[in-house]
Amino acid sequence: xxxxxxxxxxxxxxxxxxxxxxxxxxxxxxxxxxxxxxxxxxxxxxxxxxxxxxxxxxxxxxxxxxxxxxxxxxxxxxxxxxxxxxxxxxxxxxxxxxxxxxxxxxxxxxxxxxxxxxxxxxxxxxxxxxxxxxxxxxxxxxx
Numbered sequence: 001x002x003x004x005x006x007x008x009x010x011x012x013x014x015x016x017x018x019x020x021x022x023x024x025x026x027x028x029x030x031x032x033x034x035x036x037x038x039x040x041x042x043x044x045x046x047x048x049x050x051x052x053x054x055x056x057x058x059x060x061x062x063x064x065x066x067x068x069x070x071x072x073x074x075x076x077x078x079x080x081x082x083x084x085x086x087x088x089x090x091x092x093x094x095x096x097x098x099x100x101x102x103x104x105x106x107x108x109x110x111x112x113x114x115x116x117x118x119x120x121x122x123x124x125x126x127x128x129x130x131x132x133x134x135x136x137x138x139x140x141x142x143x
Contacts, residue, residue: 033064035138040131043069044102048126049109051140059091059116059140061126064109067102074101077112079129084117091115 033047050062059082067073077096084091093112100110117124117140126135 035126035135037128037132037135039128039133041069041073043067044073046075046128046132048135048138051124051138053116053119053141054113057116058094059114059124060111061093061114062109062111064107065100065102066107067104070104072101072103074099075110075128075130075132076100077110080112081127081129082114082117083125083127083134084121085125087117087121089117091117 031049033049034051035048036045038045045066045068047064047066048061049064050060052060054060061080061082065073065075077100078093080093080096082091083089091114093114095113097109097111100108102108121140123137123139126138128135
C-alpha cells in the first residue's frame with residue numbers, strides 16, 4: 001500500500017508510528033551481506049544486510065552487529081550517515097530502531113530509515129561514527 005504524504009516530515013512521522021510494527025530482517029547463513037566492515041575493535045563486525053527504497057520516498061538500511069568480544073558493544077544508529085558523493089549530499093536518519101547494543105558473543109539487528117536519494121543513485125556510501133571506516137559503494141535495492 002503506497003503512502004501519500006504532503007511532506008517528507010509527515011512521511012517520517014507516519015513511519016515513526018509504524019516503527020514498533022517493523023520486524024528486523026535477520027540474514028541466514030546462506031545470505032551474503034551487501035557489505036561488511038570491522039572497526040577499531042577487531043571482535044566486532046557490522047554487516048549491511050539490506051539497503052532498499054521503501055514507501056514515502058525513503059531508504060531503509062538494515063544491519064547486523066556481531067560481537068565476538070568479551071564485553072558489550074554499543075553504537076548509535078542516529079549517527080549513521082548515507083553519503084552520496086556524486087550527488088554531493090549527506091543523509092541523516094529520520095527513524096531508527098530502539099538500540100544497536102550487542103552483548104558479548106551475540107548478534108543484534110538494527111535499522112535506520114533515511115530520506116531517499118534520487119532514483120538514479122544506484123550505490124551509496126555509509127559512514128559510521130563509532131570508530132568504523134566509511135563503507136563505499138553499497139548497492140541500493142538489491143534485496
